[in-house]
Amino acid sequence: MAVELSPIDKAKFVAAKRAVDCIEDGMKLGLGTGSTAAWMVRCLAERIREEGLQVQGVPTSSRTAELARSLGVPITTLDEARWLDLTIDGADEFDPELNLIKGGGAALLQEKIVASASDQMIVITDAAKEVRQLGAFPLPVEVIPFGWKSTKTLIEELLGSMNVLSCECALRMKDGAPLLTDEANYIVDLHLKRINEPRQLSMALNQIPGVVENGLFIDICDMVIIGHGDGSVVVRDANSREIKGERVEFEPSDNVFANPED
CATH class of the missing domain: 3.40.50.1360 (Rossmann fold)
Incomplete structure (x- = not known):
């Protein structure tokens, strides 16, 4: 049927x-x-x-x-x-x-x-x-829970020097607590609106201590x-x-x- x-x-x-x-x-x-x-x-x-x-x-x-x-x-x-x-x-x-x-x-x-x-x-x-340019969807970044606020601050400082339209970052929550990935890590979502150089951004994000991986697949x-x-x-x-x-x-x-x- x-x-x-x-x-x-x-x-x-x-x-x-x-x-x-x-x-x-x-x-x-x-x-x-x-x-x-x-x-x-x-x-x-x-x-x-x-x-x-x-x-x-x-x-x-x-x-x-x-x-x-x-x-x-x-x-x-x-x-x-x-x-x-x-x-x-x-x-x-x-x-x-x-x-x-x-x-x-x-x-x-x-x-x-x-x-x-x-x-x-x-x-x-x-x-x-399908988009002409990546960035309308928030870019997820997986970070370890230890010192996540410091990691988030470093991400925000990096974004200030990158060619993106917005630098807003937010910890992803679920049921009133930080969402945990299968590896028991946190997700920080980057609301960038536009990413002009995704390859450069991906490489730079992964150099930050505490960042495990980012959601750019290049x-x-x-x-x-x-x-x-x-x-x-x-x-x-x-x-x-x-x-x-x-x-x-x-x-x-x-x-x-x-x-x-x-």
Whole structure:
């Protein structure tokens, strides 16, 4: 039985389904985190059930690991897999060069480690995430809890010398307390509005003591698949610079909705 989806969920679903079609038998996969990546895990589980696809997945968060287990997707650790064929993940923003901002789901550290240990990274997203210039979405920076206020002060001092539109920084909270990542770190969100030199900013942030990693993904993404609510997708390839439109069947079965992520 087909399930009725909202236009935004249709867009996420078709992007995820198109990306999962790139997976080949025997691959070791990085499994991203977030609402669009959750669609990918469901579509992957359906291929495993229907086709007997043999894969191993490395989740980028405890949430993704829980979802994969519940759907019967085999998972392992990055240490066991050692190197991956493909990572499929979402993004909070991407620019024309396929540079990304990630970390809205507070999983940026594991996401960047896993993506960097992969032969290829495919980003699945909807059209609203495409921007001419990064920075409208707050840039997450993962910091250790010890001395986090001093680290935040150093970040603010750095931003004063960078080519950004705003320098506002805020500790991310949850239920009245600092949000904790899977590594028990904090997230400081940088509300920059515009980032003119993302590569320079990324390198400078990671030089600050107390900063673990930042959410700028530079030269990591190989392909972006943009889903639309009418069932079409646009595929952008970073290497060939090719942009092509395709159509994807967007009527998911009930099986795809098994144990959906909240």
